[in-house]
Amino acid sequence: MDQHKLQLKEDQILKPFKQEKFNIKQFQRELEINILSKTDDKIVFEMINIDAPIANSLRRIMIAEIPTMAIHKVQVIQNTSIIPDEVLAHRLGLIPIIADPLQFIEKDDQEEYNELNSIDFTLVAKCEKKPNCRQDDPIENQYTNTTVYSSSLIWQPKGQQAKQFANNPIRPVHSNIIIAKLRENQELNLRLICEKGVGKRHAKWSPVCTAFYKLMPSIIIKNKLDTQRQEKLESLCPMKVFGIKGNQIKVINPRNCTTCRECIREANGFDKDIELNKIDNHFIFSIESVGQYEPKDIMLQAIEVFRSKVQLYIKE
């Protein structure tokens, strides 16, 4: 069996026994990264010739150890909405905030809030009857602030912050997150304080919706198939991995494979003909950013954190 192949069977995955030791020289030489697709909030790239522990470390760091800014303290001056203070604070905490965390330091327990470790927001909203509205209008048209969105968060720059963040003002990532719904005379008056933190402490600081990887599949058609069975196999795969080209069935879209294992299902009769493998040093990474960072920056940040952790380890 190939050293680098996991073989997928119908009921289990066979893993190769590995003896290779990690070789930094070889790693530096052979590592290959290709970006497969990239949008504003998601990046997909492949890393070849990397081992699971390293790839996984990067993934774990992305989820748990890249700092961001998030609302951590809420001072409730007035809250007459139907949402209890604690729940409101929880909802506010989960709103992603654009603010370069590198410009801030993590606050110590004893420390006071200052311009280096915190950001201030205010949220003031009152639901009041609009003048000249009609009884039969929808409720949104009759009153102001029937729904309070994240766009109502107003940044209150402290000290030098206004100048410092002039090009990229501090704000919520999305302006249309519903915070609360108000009805006549209900009022919100809050002071919000953001702190720097990591996903390990609370998921609100995690910069990724999800960061994950999968292994590149390698599908091998071992035996020659007659036309009828070729057609059957082609239609069998829901993700259209197989295609007939010039009378010969071939694996045309291996990256489409979602590992549904229909092709190796015994009942379909192809289990002897097809080998479904995963290449264990070919990682296809996906990073979905919450919005504070660009997806590729998350990867770079992760590498940075990883490096500092390794250095710490070496030091000790």
Place this chain on the structure above:
Amino acid sequence: MISQKDELIEKDKLITSYLSFRGLQKQHIDSFNYFIEQRLEQIVKSPLNQRITCESDSAFLLEYLSIRVENPTFTSSWDKYSMKSLLYPHECRLNDQTYAGDIFVNVRIHMKGREPVVEKDVLIGRMPIMLGSKKCNLSGKTEAEIYQYGECPYDPKGYFIIEGNEKVILILEQIVDNRIIVDVDNKTDQYVSTVQSYQLETKSKASIIQKKNKFYVKSSSFKDAPLFIVFKALGIVNDKEIIELIGTEPSIVEKLLMSFQDSSDEKIKTQQDALIYIGKLITSKFGGQSSNPADQAREKLAQVFLAHVNCKKYDFYPKAIYLGQMVRRLILAMEDKKFVDDKDYYGNKRMRCAGNLLELLFEDLFKGLNSTISAILKKELGKANCKYTSKDVTIKMKEYGADITKGLNRAIKTGKWTIQRFHMDRQGVTQLLARISYTSALGMLTKMRSQVQKTLKVSGPRALVGSQFGMICPADTPDGEDCGLVKTLALLTHITQEDIQDSVYKIILSMGVEDICHFKPSEFHKNYIVYLNGIIVGVHARPQYFVDQLRILRRKGKINEFVSIHKDDLRKIVNISGDSGRLVRPLILVKDGKAQLNQKDMIDFKQNDAKTVFQNFVKTGKIEYLDVNESDNAFIALTRKDVTIETTHLEIDQMTILSCVTGLVPFPHHNQSARNTFQCQMGKQSLGIIGLNTQIRCDTQLYQLIYPQTPLVRTVSMEAVNQHKLPAGHNAQVAVMSYSCYDIEDALIMNKSSLDRGFGRTAVYKKSVTECEINQRNKESRFNERIEKPPIKTHEIKKKFLKKYHSLDNDGITKVGSQLHQGDIYVNKKTPQVPDNASTENIQISDTPSVFKEKWPYTVDRVLIINNTNDGTEKIKTVKTIFRQIRRPELGDKFSSRHGQKGVVGLIVNQEDMPFNERGWCPDLIMNPHGYPSRMTIAKLMELLCGKLGALEGKFKYGTAFGGENVLQVGEELLRRGFHFQGKDCLISGITGEYMECYVYQGPIFYQRLKHMVIDKIHARAKGPMEKLTRQPVEGRAKDGGQRIGEMERDCFLAYGASNLLIERLLLSSDPFNVYVCEICGMFKSDSICRGCNTDKVYQITLPYCCKLLFQELLAMNIKPKLQLVPSHERQEYTMN
């Protein structure tokens, strides 16, 4: 083309339509309405209650003309003025009021020397009104209005509000009255034929028993009397006639032979002889009646014996016929076991709802009022110069009417039903409506309690029997001592109300039923005997024809739709019942192998209001109601495919055999039955939202899930009762795999990030009440309890002292939004002490504040201040404080799926450590696969698969009982979307980053958070409060008690040889006590000298205080326990000896 054999499309609409006009609690509301509208009038006008006379003034007569109950009102008084306004249930909940309406009577009063006066609208008390009944102020209100009154439109109603508490009168299951039941007596092991008669006023029991092959009549009014003598007393003097009444078959006559002798032995020949004989057997004598035994016997026989059989002018013939039937049934049963009636057969049971029980209570209280009034009048009118007018009488009636109000309120509040007339004393008739989840409230309103004693170790009444099919949910019953005794109504079951019987009676007679009295007794048994509500009406020669015709009339609406017509071929009886408390359920009629309700009828739903469609089907004879007895004559097909030419009825849907609580379980037909039962219990403990008005309610304890989700896999019955709109749980992403070893014994692994994002977050609201009362000793206002503003910082008062007052506002009540810790004061109440001589100016005022007792901080949610002075209570002001705590799931909190699979959180894992799949999916919760094999909850597997597809498609999936999604199709659909057809995915370990060697079953399962939370149970103590008497640690978490080392634990220490540990636990950490003991006399001494023995050989020893106490108590009883002291170095040898 839709064939006859296909199930109806959208047949769920039938169920929804039925439930939309009926709800789940119509039985309660109907029963209450019947009580208010019919029975009240009957009770007041019954000959025994209608008149009040006065012993000292024979001219006086008070006559009740009518009675009525008004809608709940509330009288607010200000100075001399009072104003009546409508009272709404929500105000009652907040103000601790009773939701009750005034009872008014019109009376005519005759007094000596005056014209009779009609006094109108005399208030004789207040009647608690059932929510949703016709007298309820909410009935007939639109949804928008209901919101205005602070009510939830989904609230089931059907309960009462007594002093702010919601109380449900549970349905009571009883054995049927007025029917002959032949059964085996537990003690004698012989057959007994019994009838329990219940007629408006009287309740009696009569049975035929055997002693030494002779028959005796056992009755509640006289001692066991020989059968033939009773017959003779009833006027059948001729032995031949008696036998003819029973039956002339040789086998029957043979059994009777022995009993013949009785009457001849006693030389009883005439009716008079027999009456005298029975008169001597009478146990309780009538007061104030003639002492002639014959007259007494005649009176007893007429009024008490077989009370339900009418007896006009002492014509006992109908009773004799009835008695004959009782004996006949008994003898037949002796010959052939199949004639024995089954007590557990559900046709022999009747359900008593709120109305029936209130009726008993009200009549008792009403009689009480009458006798009180009568006693007062006797005193007042007996006076020489009496100036009593009719107005004075009504004033007295109003005054003592308060007893009715109190009596009704107390009974419903405490659940103690004491009816003096019937010597009834029952506990736990009512229960507080459980508002943990919406399901629990629904479950409570469909719950039935059986009267059988819990301690009785018989399986019969607990068993699920065939006659309960479709009427009672086979799954929803508690386990443990109440198993099978507490039942739940199935989704469509209804409980009948009494039908006015006259019309049925006339129709029966016009259909060829011949009056039994016109027949020769020998002719009876050749024909079928027709019973109407247990009373013999006559005989019919062509019973099948008669029954068929009568049923046709019922389907045409000529007689009440709930009247049951049952033909018993074995006993040759036709039973026509219109009595109350029968369980009925709707079924589709089938004629000549064709269902009467077809797809084209479903168009009605488009044209008409859904509420009326179902009733129209009943009116047009497409659907009819069958009770348990009549179901025995029916041949009911489960599905349309099963319909054959013999079929008479068709189920509306098979899922309707389950209750609304079981309706929560998806695919219950794939589960081991016990699992559904467990879910029924846990569904009632799951936290969700209990209604749309939770935020303005003020229950003592209220749980609310912050982000409840509607289940991805639903059932039709959930939707029919709005459970999907008030859900209790989350669609958790579940991976079925093993992880760490903190998942053994059903523990769950939770994703920390999911909890961060709000999974399972719950708000807990707790209420505390502070009451300011009027001082009992001196009612001056300066002695009233009051709330004062907190002390301010001065020289004497230190900051530390003021800390506990931090949350108080200037009015002395806590601020909304402030956080309270243990020991904080939230209402600063002061109680003035009344000095012995009231003239002194210095009034001592003591602090009686409300102190916050919870260990963990709560936030003040709301404060309600109630001034309920006009309630007649001694309170001047009530402050209700509602605290709130938001709880995030923590280690040890309890969760459960909808398949009776409960578990606690065993470990909370960071998201990065959780496994994930190739699409980035990550579980919220990991469940150990060992939960499956022994529990056999296949439905949970199906729920996961369907939920997975539902989430992918963005559609709700259905797991309705005996129906629901086809799992094979779901698998295929999943495959088409690139998922494994069985729902198993490749997972990658979050810790190592490598692929797992097996595939993992994963997808969404609806998980409920249960109310058992660690924070409510956590308890530990080192030192703490001790019991006063024994000086041992107190018991219980609430009192900060100790953890007991019990006998079994002690045994373990002993067996292990840990004697020092034993001494430490049982003595040193418990109640060590140093005491001096004299070596010579062996008694306790106060110091190191024994003056009695005149010695200083007194030593100090340590022993448990309770041991010292025991010795002293023994001394008090003149027993001297002598302590023998042994020097500690010799102790070893001593014990060896």
